[in-house]
Amino acid sequence: MATLTTDPIQVYKRPVGLTEVHSHYCPGCTHGISHRLIAEVLDEMGLREKTIGVAPVGCSVFAYKYLNTDYVEAAHGRAPAMATGIKRVRPENIVYTYQGDGDLASIGMAEIMHAAGRGENITVIFINNAIYGMTGGQMAPTTLPGMKTTSSPKGRDVEMAGFPIKMSEILATMQGSSYIVRRSLHDPAYIRKSKKAIRKAFETQVRGMGFSLVELLSTCPTNWKVTPYEALQFVEDSMIPVFPLGDFKVHPEIAKLKV
Amino acid sequence: MTKKLLKGNHALAEAAVRAGCEGFFGYPITPSTEFLEYMSSRMPELGRAFVQAESEVAAINMVYGAACAGKRTMTASSSPGVSLMMEGLSYIAGTEVPAVLVNVMRGGPGLGNIAPSQGDYNQMVKGGGHGDYFPIVIAPASVQESIDYTMLAFDLADKYRTLVYVIVDGNIGQMMEPAEMPPMREIPTEAPDWAVTGAEGRDPIALSSIYIDPYDEEVTNLRLLKKKLEIEKNEVIFKEFFMEDAEIVIIGFGTAGRISLSAVREAREQGIKVGLIRPITLFPFPFERIAEAAEQAKSFLVVEMNTGMMLDDIQVAVKGKIPVEFYGRLGGVTPFPDEILSEINRINENPPTDPNLDARADWVKRLEKAIEGSN
Amino acid sequence: METSIIISGFGGQGTLFAGQVITYAAMAAGKEVTWIPSYGPEMRGGTANCTVVISDNRIGSPLVLNPTIVIAMNQPSLEKYESLVAEGGYLIANKSLIEKDFSRSGINSYFIPANELAAEIGNMKMSSMLLTGAMVEITGILSLDQIKTALENNLPARHKKTLPMNFQAIDKGAEYIKELAAEKAK
Ligand SMILES: Cc1ncc(C[n+]2csc(CCOP(=O)(O)OP(=O)(O)O)c2C)c(N)n1
Numbered sequence: 001m002a003t004l005t006t007d008p009i010q011v012y013k014r015p016v017g018l019t020e021v022h023s024h025y026c027p028g029c030t031h032g033i034s035h036r037l038i039a040e041v042l043d044e045m046g047l048r049e050k051t052i053g054v055a056p057v058g059c060s061v062f063a064y065k066y067l068n069t070d071y072v073e074a075a076h077g078r079a080p081a082m083a084t085g086i087k088r089v090r091p092e093n094i095v096y097t098y099q100g101d102g103d104l105a106s107i108g109m110a111e112i113m114h115a116a117g118r119g120e121n122i123t124v125i126f127i128n129n130a131i132y133g134m135t136g137g138q139m140a141p142t143t144l145p146g147m148k149t150t151s152s153p154k155g156r157d158v159e160m161a162g163f164p165i166k167m168s169e170i171l172a173t174m175q176g177s178s179y180i181v182r183r184s185l186h187d188p189a190y191i192r193k194s195k196k197a198i199r200k201a202f203e204t205q206v207r208g209m210g211f212s213l214v215e216l217l218s219t220c221p222t223n224w225k226v227t228p229y230e231a232l233q234f235v236e237d238s239m240i241p242v243f244p245l246g247d248f249k250v251h252p253e254i255a256k257l258k259v
Numbered sequence: 260m261t262k263k264l265l266k267g268n269h270a271l272a273e274a275a276v277r278a279g280c281e282g283f284f285g286y287p288i289t290p291s292t293e294f295l296e297y298m299s300s301r302m303p304e305l306g307r308a309f310v311q312a313e314s315e316v317a318a319i320n321m322v323y324g325a326a327c328a329g330k331r332t333m334t335a336s337s338s339p340g341v342s343l344m345m346e347g348l349s350y351i352a353g354t355e356v357p358a359v360l361v362n363v364m365r366g367g368p369g370l371g372n373i374a375p376s377q378g379d380y381n382q383m384v385k386g387g388g389h390g391d392y393f394p395i396v397i398a399p400a401s402v403q404e405s406i407d408y409t410m411l412a413f414d415l416a417d418k419y420r421t422l423v424y425v426i427v428d429g430n431i432g433q434m435m436e437p438a439e440m441p442p443m444r445e446i447p448t449e450a451p452d453w454a455v456t457g458a459e460g461r462d463p464i465a466l467s468s469i470y471i472d473p474y475d476e477e478v479t480n481l482r483l484l485k486k487k488l489e490i491e492k493n494e495v496i497f498k499e500f501f502m503e504d505a506e507i508v509i510i511g512f513g514t515a516g517r518i519s520l521s522a523v524r525e526a527r528e529q530g531i532k533v534g535l536i537r538p539i540t541l542f543p544f545p546f547e548r549i550a551e552a553a554e555q556a557k558s559f560l561v562v563e564m565n566t567g568m569m570l571d572d573i574q575v576a577v578k579g580k581i582p583v584e585f586y587g588r589l590g591g592v593t594p595f596p597d598e599i600l601s602e603i604n605r606i607n608e609n610p611p612t613d614p615n616l617d618a619r620a621d622w623v624k625r626l627e628k629a630i631e632g633s634n
Numbered sequence: 635m636e637t638s639i640i641i642s643g644f645g646g647q648g649t650l651f652a653g654q655v656i657t658y659a660a661m662a663a664g665k666e667v668t669w670i671p672s673y674g675p676e677m678r679g680g681t682a683n684c685t686v687v688i689s690d691n692r693i694g695s696p697l698v699l700n701p702t703i704v705i706a707m708n709q710p711s712l713e714k715y716e717s718l719v720a721e722g723g724y725l726i727a728n729k730s731l732i733e734k735d736f737s738r739s740g741i742n743s744y745f746i747p748a749n750e751l752a753a754e755i756g757n758m759k760m761s762s763m764l765l766t767g768a769m770v771e772i773t774g775i776l777s778l779d780q781i782k783t784a785l786e787n788n789l790p791a792r793h794k795k796t797l798p799m800n801f802q803a804i805d806k807g808a809e810y811i812k813e814l815a816a817e818k819a820k
Pocket residue numbers: 057058059060076099100101102103104127129131132133134135140286287288289315339340343
């Protein structure tokens with residue numbers, strides 16, 4: 001009978017960048033996954049102790065409890081402005097915002113556009129779950145046409161409430177942006193790609209190449225009123241057709257980078 | 260009409276609909292969100308305008324536009340959202356067009372929390388935005404009052420071409436109480452003569468808050484002030500309870516007022532001569548009634564869910580005639596009647612005598628002890 | 635006379651709705667009523683509670699420090715409210731999710747395995763209605779029929795098919811109390 005001779009190999013551990021607490025996120029929510037990816041990337045790049053995060057107002061308002069770096073908490077939508085203030089007086093630090101779609105694409109539209117326009121050397125992690133999670137499921141600027149929310153009870157009527165706003169596509173048109181991509185968190189292969197994109201976004205900042213943003217399609221089973229599994233399927237079946245994954249702008253030097 | 264069990268936010272919204280609101284513009288924020296959610300189905304059903312704006316900044320400017328167009332219009336929000344609206348509100352005041360704002364207040368400053376608070380008293384009552392202007396501020400204390408005074412708010416806004424704020428705290432926005440809805444009002448078919456409607460057969464109208472010549476702005480400011488004085492003369496509303504022989508008088512608005520009523524009733528059962536004045540309009544403030552009460556009472560106890568913002572106004576009315584005490588809970592904490600009852604008992608057993616007593620200093624010590632005790 | 639009730643449990647246990655049903659019933663009985671929920675993100679997976687006040691007079695405070703009745707649907711709720719029940723008041727606890735079966739002196743306490751009993755009628759979600767039935771049987775503040783009528787009139791249309799099961803739950807809660815009383819009498 002064969003006996004185990006080697007020591008067990010550790011295949012999985014908590015990144016140093018992630019604190020050891022229970023999060024307040026709902027079961028099946030993918031906010032937690034993106035947190036983990038950020039933590040892993042900052043660990044791997046050795047940036048954790050240089051990084052200052054800017055939390056939004058939204059379900060991830062308490063991101064600072066989970067991500068083990070210095071953190072500040074912005075007013076609703078204003079994270080890119082706050083990040084600008086930090087980065088301009090502390091260019092040696094790594095500064096990133098973490099924002100939901102209501103925060104970034106609705107109330108914070110001006111701040112995000114101008115941060116990109118200025119080519120602000122910050123990184124933005126943009127969580128697109130097509131809904132306002134924290135306030136209980138109202139329509140977001142990214143809500144899909146026909147999608148029911150508590151403020152579009154008959155489904156988003158594009159005649160009255162307009163069309164989903166495609167932030168990555170728009171931000172890619174800004175001269176100041178260097179790295180703008182959309183990824184998804186709905187299954188492991190896509191999660192690995194998301195992690196690579198987050199890595200490249202921070203690499204962009206490290207090289208002083210200006211504005212970087214990773215849009216992550218994310219789930220909100222609670223307010224979509226579906227099971228976590230159905231939520232993942234919804235991303236694949238309904239969200240990706242409206243928000244196609246891809247690279248919208250990648251600086252050539254970053255494109256060459258192997259991560 | 261029969262009473263129905265209604266949630267505060269829904270009742271406020273339906274009252275606005277019945278008052279003839281033709282345009283609602285808002286942005287979600289707890290604890291006011293049910294207002295917007297209600298309007299998102301109710302307004303389109305009636306063929307009226309509803310927009311979930313991209314921000315409170317946009318929402319209040321949509322209101323500004325609809326108001327200039329001569330339609331009854333409003334927004335509803337909660338403290339941080341109202342802060343964002345301050346610029347637009349000041350423009351509305353400067354342009355002298357009517358509009359209604361419902362503020363379902365929560366704990367602050369900053370992001371604070373979503374719990375009920377009265378911390379926006381100064382921002383609401385003293386103007387909040389830049390420049391010299393005087394919004395009417397009404398503070399209902401129940402679901403029924405929320406309905407009645409929202410109807411009134413639209414009437415007063417039109418009557419004086421002014422801003423009217425209806426302010427409640429999260430408790431009233433979220434609670435359910437039996438209340439009766441008034442019938443649906445007819446929507447006027449004709450626009451007011453100052454509104455922009457297209458200059459068909461008349462000279463064009465320009466609505467603006469710009470008075471580039473300071474002398475013109477001075478005249479405008481004076482007009483606003485005279486309006487204020489008019490409002491102060493005509494529109495004061497308050498309620499009072501057990502005042503006939505009251506020696507201790509409690510003063511509180513909104514939730515703090517109704518919670519005080521529970522305490523006052525219990526104290527009366529113990530034979531303590533205590534009464535309650537509950538201001539309903541915070542601007543115009545019932546200065547006269549408070550001053551009168553100061554002639555009758557031996558002392559006042561002001562109860563608020565803030566650090567004593569109305570207290571300052573009370574002290575102006577009392578002019579140092581009698582001691583004024585204060586009891587407040589802060590940051591989104593709602594006091595229980597028991598706390599107010601023990602304040603009444605304390606005052607009854609050790610009546611304050613110094614009319615110049617520093618109400619806040621004493622209370623800070625008591626509150627600090629209470630907070631320590633509860634930890 | 636003023637009666638105050640706090641119903642507290644996990645989000646999803648039906649505490650807020652149970653409170654509303656009691657409120658509707660009391661209102662139909664000609665009483666003054668208020669219902670006020672805990673609200674906000676802490677409801678997500680956390681606790682959800684509501685306070686109901688029933689009175690002959692106009693109600694001042696919709697919140698009470700020492701409620702006359704507490705229905706505690708889980709352990710955290712029991713820990714939070716047990717000590718606050720007014721002297722001579724009632725504690726009605728869901729034994730299925732609570733690690734003890736006795737309470738402090740000076741109050742009347744009942745520990746009822748509501749989840750198991752609700753499971754017997756086929757749906758654990760009925761536990762809040764079951765405890766409401768028990769509460770009414772214990773305190774007599776309203777009749778079972780008044781509760782049932784309120785439920786029938788206010789159950790959202792999409793849940794109408796669960797009405798018979800809700801009725802069963804109310805009855806089962808009340809019967810449990812009757813049996814308890816009969817046993818004690820022996
Ligand atoms: C000025 C202001 N307006 C409104 C709010 C209320 N509010 C909090 S979070 C939020 C939206 C959150 O949605 P999103 O950004 O999509 O993030 P999610 O919760 O879905 O992660 C809103 C409207 C606020 N806090 N401040």
